[in-house]
Amino acid sequence: MKFARNITIGQYVYKDSVIHRLDPRVKIFTVLLIIIAVFLVKTWSGFSIIGSYLFTNIYLAKVHPKFVLKGIKPLIIIIMFTLLIHTFTTQGEVIYNIWTFNITREGIQKGLFIAVRLFYLILSTSWLTLTTSPIALTDGIESILSFLKIIKIPAHEIAMMMTIALRFIPTLLEETEKIIKAQIARGADLESGNFIKRIYNFLPILIPLFITAFHRADELAIAMEARCYHGGEGRTHYRQLLITISDFIFFIITLLVLLIAYCLVF
Amino acid sequence: MLIHLKNVSYTYNLNMPFETVALTSINLKIDKGEFVGIIGHTGCGKTTLLQILNGLLEPTSGQVFFDSIDIHKNKHKLRELRKKIGLAFQYPENQFFEENIFKEIAFGPKNMGISEQELEKRVKQSLEIVGLDYYSYKDRSPFSLSGGEMRRLAIASILAIDPEIIILDEPTASLDPQSCNKLLSVIINLYQKYNKTIIMVSHNMEIIAELTKRIIVLEKGKIIMDDTPRNIFRFSIEKLENIGLSLPQVTYTLYKLKKMGKPVSSAILTVAEAKDEILKLVRKR
DSSP states (O other): OHHHHTOOTTOOOOOOOHHHHSOHHHHHHHHHHHHHHHHHOOSHHHHHHHHHHHHHHHHHTTOOHHHHHHHHGGGHHHHHHHHHHHHHHOOSOEEEEETTEEEEHHHHHHHHHHHHHHHHHHHHHHHHHHHSOHHHHHHHHHHHHGGGGGGTOOHHHHHHHHHHHHHHHHHHHHHHHHHHHHHHHTTOOOSSSOHHHHHHHTHHHHHHHHHHHHHHHHHHHHHHHHTTOOOSTTOOOSSOOOOOHHHHHHHHHHHHHHHHHHHOOO | OOEEEEEEEEEETTTSTTOEEEEEEEEEEEOTTOEEEEEEOTTSSHHHHHHHHTTSSOOSEEEEEETTEETTTSTTHHHHHHHHEEEEOSSGGGGOOOSSHHHHHHHHHHHTTOOHHHHHHHHHHHHHHTTOOHHHHTTSOGGGSOHHHHHHHHHHHHHTTOOSEEEEESTTTTOOHHHHHHHHHHHHHHHHTSOOEEEEEOSOHHHHHHHOSEEEEEETTEEEEEEOHHHHHHHOHHHHHHTTOOOOHHHHHHHHHHHTTOOOOSOOOSHHHHHHHHHHHHHHO
């Protein structure tokens, strides 16, 4: 399917860069901190500092900015929508008036703030996924969640499930494409009719897709058991996660930048 | 002529960093009533070619004519085209979705706008052709069948559209010998008794040699040979081996005998022919 190939959110682009070499845990925490900071900061100077920090990171990752911005494209409508809602519904000093709607100075500012916040959220998360391979990401999540093992939450199993899910996305897309073609060859009509009819028309694709997915899951489970997989207990890792000096320095810089952004009051 | 490909090329992911050329300037004419086999190494573009023949893929350059009409010029003709060209992909049983076999087979003709009374006739007939009894099978779930029966059901679901041309992508893949033979006799029947034009891809040289009347050899997206099975397996042994294909085992045997200086013909395709040839040799002594 053509549409499936145009999604860049969640895609990983391999490059040899400082950012790619960082520990996934450090990157995950960085994104968490940026998300928190983005909602705490209330000044334009603060936003511009976070913005330049984000773009520096993307530059250092050697990922083409066009690639990052492409991921934002589908969300532009949502961003514009929130911007408009805020512009029209906030009380305050009226600067322009159309019919019963008032545009207020406070409204514009609030709307722009929200838009910038959403923009930064997407930017930082796609920075994370673009520079971290899915495997590294799940390894990082497993390691972060491992303290939960004390209260019997299976961190390894959760990470394994994520890895498998990510691994099978391309396979299932391929499968979908094949089934779609097979049903079109049998005269299936996927392009006309209203919304309800279209959903109904997709049944001949969804049902075979689910059946093959279940088959695949079954086979995978057997194959894993045949190789004596028994969950996380006592299991070691092929890739050891290590916090190095550069991870440490990166994290300190992040903390400082975000603190400065938060403390700026003008 | 029925199908005519004129200078057809196809590239996947055109203008993207991972673009791959699948077919380059294919010129091909297929007439009514032919039985064409397509062979080639994995990844040589066989499946892409089949999808172009059926109009599922639009060539990146070149034209596809069906009955002298350029099928990509009038988009509304594509459905008409699919009525006339039935395509069974590899492992066609993976597309089953209905609760019973009747509905599964009726899906295709229903989409093509066949009336209710005609529908039952079509289902009945296509089940008959593939050798499954209508009354004992029609209410069963398609998923309750054995592998071989599933494959035949999948073919029946294509036949119910009543296409003039049937395209089969590796119809015998991973079937046991008995189911394989049953399926092959269905295919032979379609060709001989029902006068269908058949285009078939297979890796099994014995099947290709025995069934088809014309072989197209693909290599890296190009047609490198297009001839009768006898000529292809007679003159191009090294060439075929070089591109990773083999010959039917009996052809090999006689080819080796000939190389040893025995007066035999190496243009042998089937076991029966090989038997005669070898007997001739023995009697001469």
